Amino acid sequence: xxxxxxxxxxLRLSTPDGVGIAxxxxxxxxxxxxxxxxxxxxxxxxxxxxxxxxxxxxxRMATYDFRGHGGSxxxxxxxxxxxxxxxxxxxxxxxxxxxxxxxxxVGWSYxxxxxxxxxxxxxxxxxxxIVFVDAAISNERRFYGRCNRLMRQMCSTDPAENIxxxxxxxxxxxxxxxxxxxxxxxxxxNMLVPAEVRAALFGRAADYDDxxxxxxxxxxxxxxxxxxxxxxxxxxxxxxxxxxxxxxxxAGAGHAPFIEASDRxxxxxxxxxxxxxxx
Numbered sequence: 001x002x003x004x005x006x007x008x009x010x011l012r013l014s015t016p017d018g019v020g021i022a023x024x025x026x027x028x029x030x031x032x033x034x035x036x037x038x039x040x041x042x043x044x045x046x047x048x049x050x051x052x053x054x055x056x057x058x059x060r061m062a063t064y065d066f067r068g069h070g071g072s073x074x075x076x077x078x079x080x081x082x083x084x085x086x087x088x089x090x091x092x093x094x095x096x097x098x099x100x101x102x103x104x105x106v107g108w109s110y111x112x113x114x115x116x117x118x119x120x121x122x123x124x125x126x127x128x129x130i131v132f133v134d135a136a137i138s139n140e141r142r143f144y145g146r147c148n149r150l151m152r153q154m155c156s157t158d159p160a161e162n163i164x165x166x167x168x169x170x171x172x173x174x175x176x177x178x179x180x181x182x183x184x185x186x187x188x189x190n191m192l193v194p195a196e197v198r199a200a201l202f203g204r205a206a207d208y209d210d211x212x213x214x215x216x217x218x219x220x221x222x223x224x225x226x227x228x229x230x231x232x233x234x235x236x237x238x239x240x241x242x243x244x245x246x247x248x249x250x251a252g253a254g255h256a257p258f259i260e261a262s263d264r265x266x267x268x269x270x271x272x273x274x275x276x277x278x279x
Contacts, residue, residue, distance in 0.1 A: 008051070013097035015067070016089045019080065022071030023064035025098055026051045031059040032128075032273055033100035037091070038063070039109030041154065041166070041198055043070030043189045046108070049262035055270050062098040066090060066114065068197035070189060081200035087114045088121035095126065104273050106131040109230060109255065110201065112238075113137060116208040119215070129218040129276030131269060132238060134230050134255050139206045143234035145227060147172055154190075155199035166190045175226040175254040182259075212241040218276040219245040222265065224253030 008026045015021060024044060027034075034056070036047040044063030051061050065072040067080060067090060080086060091114060095103060105127055107115045112135025136143075150172070153165035170187055177183075219242045223235035232249065239247035248268065250257040258265045 011097065013093055015086070015093045017080070017086055019067045019075055019086075019090070020073040021064055021067070021090065021094060023062060023094055023098060024051075025060070025062050027057055027059045027061040029060060033103035034059050034061045034269075034273060035091075035095060035098070035100055035103040035105050036061065036063045037066065037105065037107040037111035037114055038069070039111055040151070040201060041069070041190045041193045042108075042186065043192070045070070045189055046186060046256075046259070047106075049259055050106075050266060050269070053262070053266045055263075055266045059270070059273060060100065062094065062100055062103070064094050066111075068200070069193050074194055074197055076196070078200040081197065082204040084117040084204075085121055087117040091115070091118040092122055092126075102126060102128045104129045104131060104276055106133065106269065107135055108133040108258065110136055113206055113208075116206075116211060120208075120211055124215060124217045127217060129220070129272065130215075131220045131222060131272060132235070133222045133258055134224060134227050134235070135221070135238065136230050136234065137206060137208050137212065137238055138234065143231055143237065145229050145231050147229045151198075152202075155195050155202070157195050162195055163191070169229070172228045173255040174260060175224065175252055176260070178259065209241055212238065213243070215242050218272070220268070220272050221245055221247045222250065222257055222268075223247075224250045224255060224257045224260065226253060227255045229255040 010024050013021050038046050043065045047063050068074045105115050150165045150169040156162045221235050221239040223232050239245045253260040
């Protein structure tokens, strides 16, 4: 008989620049640490198939809503969103407040940039490894799919255009339809993000190639082969940059393989975490 999952604990923390961040802890109190970082216009709720998985229950897992998203503060002003040091220090603040011991960082989509911002400012000494999931680490157009126009429309102040674009992009995140309750949850979370916050996430530089080529922790690059948002070419480029990185492509999955193929993803993640702490 499967043991019940440990109770979740919510907390609120403050970043060095004064932004209130909503976070949640689950799993084993003394287990190896995982920090899940969501993507553009999402929240920590997107990781429910990981935080509720018996396969991962032995780890100490933390999720959070990054600035402007979910239950966290939504400061006004582009400077809160386009300065790498703010993102880097936010990750460091979450690690500290959650008591995570050299966590493996698991970052989806836009979180690829956030992880790189953290590495650029704080280095890799405080983490055990990284799992990049359909991650964006470059602005080069060749690395993106056919959804850029939709993402721009999601920044519209016209509610009808904004809602239509958000719904369309979310559908195209998946190679096959997901259950309606899950779609509604993810759509609702999307609509919590103000248009001006979405707009502020665009436009900043993404020059991480040199940093990634000097990375000295284990790295797993996961990507759905049917991803229409971030092209598989991005994952191939990322894996080619990082010494010793492993590339894991998911046939039949789109932009969210951790949702579409959660059993496979969770088993692979558990093995990676165990191996990373021994590296």
